[in-house]
Amino acid sequence: LWDLLAPAAAELIGLSSLPSGPEGAEAACRDSGATLADLAAGSFRVEEGGSRRLLFLLESAGEGDGPDADWSTARILGVTGVTFKNRFPNLAVEVATSADGHGLVMASSSAPWTRTELDSSFLSPSARGRGLGTVVSRGRFPFLHLVGSQIPSTAASHLRGRFDADGSAPFWRCFGAHLAPWPTSTEAEAALAREPALLETLAGHRRPLTAEVLESLGPVNAASLPAFHLLGLEGLRPNGMYDPIDGGPTLVGELSDTVSGRQRIHGRARLGDAGPVDALVAVAGIDRFRVIRSGIEAGDGVVVVDGETAEALRIESDGLLIAVPLDAPMQPPGRR
Numbered sequence: 001l002w003d004l005l006a007p008a009a010a011e012l013i014g015l016s017s018l019p020s021g022p023e024g025a026e027a028a029c030r031d032s033g034a035t036l037a038d039l040a041a042g043s044f045r046v047e048e049g050g051s052r053r054l055l056f057l058l059e060s061a062g063e064g065d066g067p068d069a070d071w072s073t074a075r076i077l078g079v080t081g082v083t084f085k086n087r088f089p090n091l092a093v094e095v096a097t098s099a100d101g102h103g104l105v106m107a108s109s110s111a112p113w114t115r116t117e118l119d120s121s122f123l124s125p126s127a128r129g130r131g132l133g134t135v136v137s138r139g140r141f142p143f144l145h146l147v148g149s150q151i152p153s154t155a156a157s158h159l160r161g162r163f164d165a166d167g168s169a170p171f172w173r174c175f176g177a178h179l180a181p182w183p184t185s186t187e188a189e190a191a192l193a194r195e196p197a198l199l200e201t202l203a204g205h206r207r208p209l210t211a212e213v214l215e216s217l218g219p220v221n222a223a224s225l226p227a228f229h230l231l232g233l234e235g236l237r238p239n240g241m242y243d244p245i246d247g248g249p250t251l252v253g254e255l256s257d258t259v260s261g262r263q264r265i266h267g268r269a270r271l272g273d274a275g276p277v278d279a280l281v282a283v284a285g286i287d288r289f290r291v292i293r294s295g296i297e298a299g300d301g302v303v304v305v306d307g308e309t310a311e312a313l314r315i316e317s318d319g320l321l322i323a324v325p326l327d328a329p330m331q332p333p334g335r336r
Contacts, residue, residue: 001025001057004076004124017053017081017119020193028055032081040287044150046086049112053119055081056143058127058136080121080136082144084151087112091199092241092250093175093217095209106175106213108244110203116144116255118157121227131293134326135280137230139291141260142282142322146289153255157236159228160221161248170216171247179205185245192245202244217247224248233326234258265323267303269315274306277325281305283313284320296323 002025005012012018019025032055038044039054046052058078090113098105121136144151163169163185172185179202182188192199207213220228228251236253243250255261266284275297282291290313297304303321305313315321 001029001055001076001079004079005122008122008124012122017083017117018079018122028053028081035084036287039147039150042150044084044147046084048087049089051083051085051088053081053083055079056136056140058123058132060127077127078121078123078132078136080140081119082140083117083119085117086114086152088114089200090115090241091203091244093244093247094240094242095217096206098206098208104209105206106209106217106242107206108175108203110200113156114152115154115156115252116152118155118231133226134230135291135293137227138234138260138324138326139280139282139293141234141255141258142264142280142291142324143286143289144255145261145264145322146284146286148255155236155253155255155258157227157231157251158243159224159248159251161243161246162216162219163221163246169246171213171242172245174210174213174216175205175207175247176202176244178207188245199244217242218249220248221246234260260324263325265298265303265325267298267301267321267323269310269317269319269321270302270304271307271310271317272297272304274309275304277323279326280324281309281313282322282324283315284322288314290314293326298323 002019002022005019012020019028031053035052035054057076060075060077089110091108091110093106093108095104096107118140123132123136161169161171167186169185172188176188177183180188182191231251235258236251238249239252241250242248274295277296277298279294279296280291281294281296281303283289292309292312294305294309303323
Protein backbone atom coordinates (compact mmCIF):
# COMPACT_ATOMS: atom_id res chain seq x y z
CA LEU A 1 0.00 0.00 0.00
CA TRP A 2 2.76 2.45 0.85
CA ASP A 3 4.57 1.58 -2.40
CA LEU A 4 1.45 2.91 -4.15
CA LEU A 5 1.17 6.09 -2.06
CA ALA A 6 4.80 7.08 -1.46
CA PRO A 7 5.52 8.61 -4.91
CA ALA A 8 2.53 10.91 -4.43
CA ALA A 9 3.09 11.80 -0.77
CA ALA A 10 2.76 15.52 -1.55
CA GLU A 11 -0.80 14.91 -2.83
CA LEU A 12 -1.82 13.32 0.48
CA ILE A 13 -1.35 16.42 2.65
CA GLY A 14 -4.64 17.08 4.38
CA LEU A 15 -6.19 13.79 3.23
CA SER A 16 -6.12 12.40 6.75
CA SER A 17 -8.00 9.22 5.83
CA LEU A 18 -5.01 8.04 3.75
CA PRO A 19 -1.77 6.86 5.37
CA SER A 20 1.06 9.41 5.37
CA GLY A 21 3.88 6.93 5.98
CA PRO A 22 4.75 3.21 6.03
CA GLU A 23 3.77 2.84 9.70
CA GLY A 24 0.39 4.39 9.00
CA ALA A 25 -0.10 2.07 6.03
CA GLU A 26 0.64 -0.98 8.19
CA ALA A 27 -1.77 0.24 10.88
CA ALA A 28 -4.49 0.90 8.30
CA CYS A 29 -4.12 -2.62 6.90
CA ARG A 30 -4.28 -4.17 10.38
CA ASP A 31 -7.38 -2.14 11.26
CA SER A 32 -9.00 -3.04 7.96
CA GLY A 33 -8.31 -6.75 8.39
CA ALA A 34 -9.79 -6.77 11.90
CA THR A 35 -12.85 -4.82 10.72
CA LEU A 36 -13.47 -7.20 7.82
CA ALA A 37 -13.14 -10.25 10.08
CA ASP A 38 -15.71 -8.86 12.53
CA LEU A 39 -18.12 -7.87 9.75
CA ALA A 40 -17.87 -11.34 8.19
CA ALA A 41 -18.51 -12.96 11.59
CA GLY A 42 -21.49 -10.68 12.27
CA SER A 43 -19.86 -9.41 15.46
CA PHE A 44 -18.88 -5.90 14.32
CA ARG A 45 -19.19 -3.11 16.89
CA VAL A 46 -17.87 0.44 17.23
CA GLU A 47 -17.53 1.78 20.76
CA GLU A 48 -19.16 5.13 21.50
CA GLY A 49 -16.84 7.96 20.57
CA GLY A 50 -14.73 5.58 18.49
CA SER A 51 -14.16 4.68 14.86
CA ARG A 52 -13.06 1.72 12.74
CA ARG A 53 -11.88 1.68 9.15
CA LEU A 54 -12.02 -0.59 6.14
CA LEU A 55 -9.89 -0.33 2.99
CA PHE A 56 -10.83 -1.16 -0.60
CA LEU A 57 -8.03 -1.70 -3.12
CA LEU A 58 -8.24 -1.20 -6.87
CA GLU A 59 -6.42 -4.06 -8.57
CA SER A 60 -5.19 -4.19 -12.15
CA ALA A 61 -6.32 -6.97 -14.46
CA GLY A 62 -2.78 -8.26 -14.83
CA GLU A 63 -0.70 -8.66 -17.96
CA GLY A 64 -2.56 -9.03 -21.23
CA ASP A 65 -6.25 -8.58 -21.93
CA GLY A 66 -9.34 -10.70 -22.22
CA PRO A 67 -9.16 -14.45 -21.61
CA ASP A 68 -5.37 -14.34 -21.96
CA ALA A 69 -4.86 -11.96 -19.01
CA ASP A 70 -2.39 -13.22 -16.41
CA TRP A 71 -4.00 -12.43 -13.05
CA SER A 72 -0.89 -13.46 -11.12
CA THR A 73 0.71 -10.21 -12.31
CA ALA A 74 -2.09 -7.99 -10.97
CA ARG A 75 -0.99 -5.01 -8.93
CA ILE A 76 -2.59 -2.33 -6.76
CA LEU A 77 -3.60 0.77 -8.74
CA GLY A 78 -5.63 2.65 -6.14
CA VAL A 79 -7.13 2.71 -2.68
CA THR A 80 -10.23 4.05 -1.00
CA GLY A 81 -12.04 3.22 2.20
CA VAL A 82 -14.78 3.86 4.70
CA THR A 83 -14.62 4.75 8.39
CA PHE A 84 -17.44 3.73 10.69
CA LYS A 85 -17.93 6.32 13.45
CA ASN A 86 -20.18 6.01 16.51
CA ARG A 87 -21.04 9.38 18.06
CA PHE A 88 -17.64 10.59 16.95
CA PRO A 89 -17.07 14.37 17.11
CA ASN A 90 -17.69 16.20 13.84
CA LEU A 91 -16.33 19.73 13.48
CA ALA A 92 -18.08 21.83 10.86
CA VAL A 93 -18.73 25.40 9.79
CA GLU A 94 -22.31 26.42 8.97
CA VAL A 95 -23.94 29.65 7.84
CA ALA A 96 -26.34 31.23 10.35
CA THR A 97 -28.13 34.51 11.03
CA SER A 98 -26.06 36.88 13.15
CA ALA A 99 -27.01 37.55 16.77
CA ASP A 100 -28.21 41.07 15.90
CA GLY A 101 -30.41 39.76 13.09
CA HIS A 102 -28.88 42.10 10.51
CA GLY A 103 -26.78 39.67 8.52
CA LEU A 104 -25.19 36.28 8.14
CA VAL A 105 -22.22 34.76 9.93
CA MET A 106 -20.30 31.52 9.60
CA ALA A 107 -20.42 29.58 12.86
CA SER A 108 -18.27 26.58 13.81
CA SER A 109 -19.42 23.82 16.11
CA SER A 110 -18.45 20.33 17.15
CA ALA A 111 -21.03 17.64 17.88
CA PRO A 112 -21.06 13.83 18.10
CA TRP A 113 -22.36 12.25 14.92
CA THR A 114 -22.79 8.59 13.97
CA ARG A 115 -22.05 7.92 10.31
CA THR A 116 -20.41 5.72 7.73
CA GLU A 117 -17.78 8.08 6.38
CA LEU A 118 -16.62 7.68 2.79
CA ASP A 119 -12.89 8.24 2.90
CA SER A 120 -10.60 9.88 0.38
CA SER A 121 -9.61 7.91 -2.71
CA PHE A 122 -6.29 7.75 -4.51
CA LEU A 123 -5.50 6.45 -8.01
CA SER A 124 -2.00 5.94 -9.37
CA PRO A 125 -1.23 8.15 -12.39
CA SER A 126 -1.45 5.09 -14.67
CA ALA A 127 -5.03 4.43 -13.51
CA ARG A 128 -6.37 7.94 -14.05
CA GLY A 129 -8.54 8.92 -16.99
CA ARG A 130 -9.68 5.35 -17.62
CA GLY A 131 -13.20 5.47 -16.20
CA LEU A 132 -12.18 3.73 -12.98
CA GLY A 133 -13.50 6.47 -10.69
CA THR A 134 -17.00 4.99 -10.76
CA VAL A 135 -15.71 1.62 -9.58
CA VAL A 136 -13.66 3.20 -6.79
CA SER A 137 -16.25 5.69 -5.57
CA ARG A 138 -19.56 3.86 -6.08
CA GLY A 139 -18.16 0.33 -5.81
CA ARG A 140 -18.14 0.65 -2.02
CA PHE A 141 -21.93 0.84 -1.82
CA PRO A 142 -22.79 -2.79 -2.70
CA PHE A 143 -20.51 -3.86 0.17
CA LEU A 144 -22.12 -1.38 2.58
CA HIS A 145 -25.53 -2.84 1.78
CA LEU A 146 -24.20 -6.34 2.51
CA VAL A 147 -23.28 -5.25 6.06
CA GLY A 148 -26.05 -2.68 6.47
CA SER A 149 -27.42 -4.15 9.71
CA GLN A 150 -24.03 -3.75 11.42
CA ILE A 151 -22.99 -0.23 10.37
CA PRO A 152 -24.29 3.36 10.70
CA SER A 153 -27.08 3.96 8.19
CA THR A 154 -26.01 7.50 7.24
CA ALA A 155 -23.30 7.80 4.60
CA ALA A 156 -21.23 11.00 4.63
CA SER A 157 -18.37 12.33 2.56
CA HIS A 158 -16.21 15.39 3.28
CA LEU A 159 -14.93 16.83 0.01
CA ARG A 160 -12.03 19.22 -0.39
CA GLY A 161 -12.64 22.90 -1.07
CA ARG A 162 -10.74 25.50 -3.08
CA PHE A 163 -6.95 25.71 -3.05
CA ASP A 164 -4.64 28.41 -4.38
CA ALA A 165 -1.69 27.64 -6.66
CA ASP A 166 0.63 27.43 -3.63
CA GLY A 167 -1.49 24.64 -2.14
CA SER A 168 -3.11 26.70 0.63
CA ALA A 169 -6.86 27.06 1.12
CA PRO A 170 -8.24 30.63 0.87
CA PHE A 171 -11.01 29.72 3.34
CA TRP A 172 -8.45 29.21 6.09
CA ARG A 173 -7.37 32.87 5.76
CA CYS A 174 -11.00 33.88 6.33
CA PHE A 175 -11.66 31.60 9.28
CA GLY A 176 -8.99 29.56 11.07
CA ALA A 177 -6.10 32.01 10.64
CA HIS A 178 -7.99 34.43 12.93
CA LEU A 179 -8.37 31.79 15.65
CA ALA A 180 -5.27 29.59 15.52
CA PRO A 181 -1.50 30.17 15.34
CA TRP A 182 -1.08 28.73 11.83
CA PRO A 183 -1.18 31.34 9.05
CA THR A 184 -1.81 28.87 6.21
CA SER A 185 -3.99 25.81 5.82
CA THR A 186 -0.91 23.75 4.95
CA GLU A 187 0.63 24.48 8.33
CA ALA A 188 -2.72 23.89 10.04
CA GLU A 189 -3.15 20.48 8.40
CA ALA A 190 0.36 19.42 9.39
CA ALA A 191 -0.14 20.53 13.00
CA LEU A 192 -3.55 18.89 13.30
CA ALA A 193 -2.24 15.65 11.80
CA ARG A 194 0.32 15.57 14.63
CA GLU A 195 -2.24 16.43 17.32
CA PRO A 196 -5.86 15.91 16.16
CA ALA A 197 -7.29 17.04 19.52
CA LEU A 198 -6.33 20.62 18.59
CA LEU A 199 -9.15 20.57 16.04
CA GLU A 200 -11.60 21.23 18.87
CA THR A 201 -10.03 24.68 19.36
CA LEU A 202 -11.71 25.69 16.09
CA ALA A 203 -15.21 25.05 17.47
CA GLY A 204 -17.52 27.67 18.94
CA HIS A 205 -16.49 30.64 16.79
CA ARG A 206 -18.38 33.11 14.60
CA ARG A 207 -16.99 35.18 11.78
CA PRO A 208 -18.71 37.66 9.43
CA LEU A 209 -19.80 36.27 6.10
CA THR A 210 -17.84 38.63 3.87
CA ALA A 211 -17.48 38.64 0.08
CA GLU A 212 -14.08 36.92 0.47
CA VAL A 213 -15.67 34.15 2.54
CA LEU A 214 -18.47 33.66 0.01
CA GLU A 215 -15.88 33.18 -2.73
CA SER A 216 -13.98 30.52 -0.78
CA LEU A 217 -16.74 28.67 1.11
CA GLY A 218 -18.43 25.76 -0.66
CA PRO A 219 -16.77 25.34 -4.09
CA VAL A 220 -15.37 21.86 -4.63
CA ASN A 221 -11.70 21.44 -5.48
CA ALA A 222 -11.20 20.55 -9.16
CA ALA A 223 -9.56 17.25 -8.24
CA SER A 224 -12.60 16.34 -6.10
CA LEU A 225 -15.29 17.31 -8.62
CA PRO A 226 -15.44 13.83 -10.21
CA ALA A 227 -16.08 12.30 -6.76
CA PHE A 228 -18.68 15.00 -6.05
CA HIS A 229 -20.59 14.13 -9.23
CA LEU A 230 -20.31 10.37 -8.70
CA LEU A 231 -21.63 10.61 -5.14
CA GLY A 232 -24.41 12.84 -6.46
CA LEU A 233 -25.37 10.04 -8.86
CA GLU A 234 -25.64 7.77 -5.80
CA GLY A 235 -28.06 10.23 -4.23
CA LEU A 236 -25.85 12.00 -1.66
CA ARG A 237 -26.49 15.73 -1.26
CA PRO A 238 -24.74 18.69 0.48
CA ASN A 239 -26.03 19.19 4.02
CA GLY A 240 -24.82 22.77 4.65
CA MET A 241 -21.75 21.76 6.68
CA TYR A 242 -18.28 22.83 5.53
CA ASP A 243 -14.75 21.76 6.39
CA PRO A 244 -13.10 24.19 8.86
CA ILE A 245 -9.77 23.99 7.01
CA ASP A 246 -10.62 24.38 3.33
CA GLY A 247 -14.35 25.16 3.32
CA GLY A 248 -15.26 22.07 1.28
CA PRO A 249 -18.82 20.69 1.52
CA THR A 250 -20.16 17.60 3.27
CA LEU A 251 -22.42 15.24 1.31
CA VAL A 252 -24.84 12.93 3.14
CA GLY A 253 -27.50 10.36 2.38
CA GLU A 254 -29.22 7.40 3.95
CA LEU A 255 -27.86 4.15 2.58
CA SER A 256 -31.38 2.84 1.99
CA ASP A 257 -32.13 5.89 -0.18
CA THR A 258 -29.06 5.61 -2.39
CA VAL A 259 -29.39 4.47 -6.00
CA SER A 260 -27.50 1.28 -5.17
CA GLY A 261 -29.86 0.71 -2.25
CA ARG A 262 -33.01 1.08 -4.34
CA GLN A 263 -31.93 -0.38 -7.68
CA ARG A 264 -29.57 -3.22 -6.82
CA ILE A 265 -30.34 -6.66 -8.21
CA HIS A 266 -29.49 -10.02 -6.65
CA GLY A 267 -29.10 -13.05 -8.86
CA ARG A 268 -27.19 -16.21 -9.66
CA ALA A 269 -24.30 -15.87 -12.08
CA ARG A 270 -24.79 -17.26 -15.57
CA LEU A 271 -22.04 -17.17 -18.20
CA GLY A 272 -22.85 -15.62 -21.55
CA ASP A 273 -22.04 -12.61 -23.68
CA ALA A 274 -21.56 -9.14 -22.19
CA GLY A 275 -25.06 -7.66 -21.95
CA PRO A 276 -26.44 -4.22 -22.84
CA VAL A 277 -26.78 -2.94 -19.25
CA ASP A 278 -23.83 -0.96 -17.84
CA ALA A 279 -23.57 -2.03 -14.21
CA LEU A 280 -21.40 -2.50 -11.17
CA VAL A 281 -21.28 -6.23 -10.50
CA ALA A 282 -20.14 -7.52 -7.12
CA VAL A 283 -19.69 -10.82 -5.32
CA ALA A 284 -22.38 -11.11 -2.63
CA GLY A 285 -20.00 -12.30 0.07
CA ILE A 286 -18.50 -10.15 2.82
CA ASP A 287 -15.14 -11.92 3.02
CA ARG A 288 -14.95 -12.53 -0.77
CA PHE A 289 -16.24 -9.15 -1.93
CA ARG A 290 -14.98 -7.94 -5.30
CA VAL A 291 -16.62 -5.46 -7.66
CA ILE A 292 -16.17 -4.65 -11.33
CA ARG A 293 -17.92 -2.56 -13.98
CA SER A 294 -19.30 -4.68 -16.80
CA GLY A 295 -22.04 -5.09 -19.35
CA ILE A 296 -24.70 -7.49 -18.03
CA GLU A 297 -28.16 -8.86 -18.66
CA ALA A 298 -30.41 -9.59 -15.69
CA GLY A 299 -33.82 -11.09 -14.98
CA ASP A 300 -35.64 -13.90 -13.19
CA GLY A 301 -33.02 -14.13 -10.46
CA VAL A 302 -30.13 -14.45 -12.92
CA VAL A 303 -27.27 -12.08 -13.75
CA VAL A 304 -25.60 -12.94 -17.06
CA VAL A 305 -21.89 -12.00 -17.19
CA ASP A 306 -19.14 -12.86 -19.63
CA GLY A 307 -16.17 -15.06 -18.88
CA GLU A 308 -13.80 -12.13 -18.26
CA THR A 309 -16.10 -10.70 -15.61
CA ALA A 310 -16.57 -14.07 -13.92
CA GLU A 311 -12.80 -14.59 -13.86
CA ALA A 312 -12.18 -11.11 -12.47
CA LEU A 313 -14.76 -11.68 -9.73
CA ARG A 314 -13.38 -15.19 -9.13
CA ILE A 315 -16.87 -16.61 -9.13
CA GLU A 316 -18.31 -19.83 -10.56
CA SER A 317 -21.57 -20.17 -12.46
CA ASP A 318 -24.49 -20.06 -9.97
CA GLY A 319 -22.48 -17.90 -7.56
CA LEU A 320 -24.53 -15.11 -5.99
CA LEU A 321 -24.00 -11.65 -7.47
CA ILE A 322 -25.15 -8.11 -6.76
CA ALA A 323 -25.63 -5.83 -9.77
CA VAL A 324 -26.26 -2.08 -9.68
CA PRO A 325 -27.30 -0.66 -13.09
CA LEU A 326 -25.64 2.66 -13.90
CA ASP A 327 -27.20 5.62 -15.66
CA ALA A 328 -24.07 6.39 -17.68
CA PRO A 329 -24.14 5.49 -21.39
CA MET A 330 -22.88 1.98 -22.02
CA GLN A 331 -19.26 1.75 -23.12
CA PRO A 332 -18.12 -0.89 -25.62
CA PRO A 333 -18.77 -4.42 -24.27
CA GLY A 334 -16.29 -5.57 -21.68
CA ARG A 335 -15.42 -4.70 -18.14
CA ARG A 336 -13.36 -2.21 -16.16
